[in-house]
Amino acid sequence: MRLQYPGSVRIVSVPCTGKVDLIHIMRAFEKGADGVYVLGCMEGECRYESGNLRARKRVDKARDLLERIGIGGERVAMYNLSSSEAPRFVAYAREMTERIKKLGPNPIKATSKKHKAAGAGAA
Amino acid sequence: MIVAKPKPVEEVIESVSGFDRILLVGCNECVTVCEAGGRKEVGVLASALRMHFMNQGRNVQIDEVTLERQCDREYLEEIRNRIDQYGAVLSLACGVGVQFMAETYFQTPVLPGVDTCFMGVTEERGLWSERCQGCGQCVLARTGGICPVSRCAKRLFNGPCGGSTRGKCELSKDLECAWQLIIDRLTELGRLDDYEELAPIKDWSTERAGGPRRVEREDVRQ
Numbered sequence: 001m002r003l004q005y006p007g008s009v010r011i012v013s014v015p016c017t018g019k020v021d022l023i024h025i026m027r028a029f030e031k032g033a034d035g036v037y038v039l040g041c042m043e044g045e046c047r048y049e050s051g052n053l054r055a056r057k058r059v060d061k062a063r064d065l066l067e068r069i070g071i072g073g074e075r076v077a078m079y080n081l082s083s084s085e086a087p088r089f090v091a092y093a094r095e096m097t098e099r100i101k102k103l104g105p106n107p108i109k110a111t112s113k114k115h116k117a118a119g120a121g122a123a
Numbered sequence: 124m125i126v127a128k129p130k131p132v133e134e135v136i137e138s139v140s141g142f143d144r145i146l147l148v149g150c151n152e153c154v155t156v157c158e159a160g161g162r163k164e165v166g167v168l169a170s171a172l173r174m175h176f177m178n179q180g181r182n183v184q185i186d187e188v189t190l191e192r193q194c195d196r197e198y199l200e201e202i203r204n205r206i207d208q209y210g211a212v213l214s215l216a217c218g219v220g221v222q223f224m225a226e227t228y229f230q231t232p233v234l235p236g237v238d239t240c241f242m243g244v245t246e247e248r249g250l251w252s253e254r255c256q257g258c259g260q261c262v263l264a265r266t267g268g269i270c271p272v273s274r275c276a277k278r279l280f281n282g283p284c285g286g287s288t289r290g291k292c293e294l295s296k297d298l299e300c301a302w303q304l305i306i307d308r309l310t311e312l313g314r315l316d317d318y319e320e321l322a323p324i325k326d327w328s329t330e331r332a333g334g335p336r337r338v339e340r341e342d343v344r345q
Binding site for chain 1: 131132133136163166167170171172173174175177178179180
């Protein structure tokens with residue numbers, strides 16, 4: 001199957017979603033990511049028993065924290081699928097891309113640009 | 124260990140919002156174990172604060188460091204050469220660490236990033252409960268290793284009160300009656316006779332009621 005998914009999605013592969021920590025999601029946003037979604041195995045089918053369940057908790061935590069600091073919790077999501085489900089992989093990539101397009105770019109990118117422009121003007 | 128929980132991020136933001144250069148200092152001891160103020164939590168909070176201020180168009184410098192302890196001078200000294208660069212320190216140590224930091228760096232505002240709760244244990248990950256109130260005169264030898272000062276709501280010393288029902292405290296159905304636990308354990312140990320002995324009146328002057336305390340030991344003092 002050679003399916004196309006949106007080119008704006010950048011994949012960071014990890015051995016298990018249990019490896020994804022809150023700080024990884026936060027740093028992605030700090031470096032300018034517009035959205036982050038974690039794609040894990042089906043719940044109950046983790047090779048390491050609870051990796052994907054831990055990831056979901058961390059995603060929930062990231063969502064809460066990003067909402068509180070004004071970046072927007074909806075920019076983070078967790079999806080589950082099996083490794084052979086390519087069409088679903090594409091569907092999730094499209095769903096997330098659409099959602100982020102509606103939300104617009106990461107707000108800190110706009111303000112840091114303004115900031116830099118103001119700094120350059122003053123210089 | 125000393126158990127603490129992170130302050131809500133809104134409260135932290137409000138407390139540091141007046142500063143442009145902030146040093147976020149974690150502690151490698153108790154608050155690391157209870158996942159409130161270790162290196163990981165420092166990283167996440169620093170990132171959150173940076174993004175919050177960036178989003179507001181403010182250029183706030185937030186640097187991170189995690190010390191071995193904040194309740195010993197030698198570790199606090201590690202930041203002496205850089206402390207002057209910062210308008211404030213946000214400490215994720217327990218209240219002890221925050222205060223010792225403030226004493227050590229008298230001219231720098233030191234703000235707490237966690238709420239310090241009690242001395243307790245990790246029952247399981249994400250669940251901590253109180254075990255000791257530092258009363259200064261341990262009675263565990265007589266009570267089967269279960270503390271009536273910290274675990275009985277009324278701090279009773281000679282058996283349960285009338286509020287003990289089916290092993291639970293009247294405060295909550297989730298709270299074990301400390302005296303039920305004590306009796307169960309003494310029974311298990313075959314030492315129920317200990318329960319029959321009246322406890323002497325406790326000297327509460329060694330507890331917090333006697334004012335701020337200190338331990339002075341000439342044998343180890345230099």
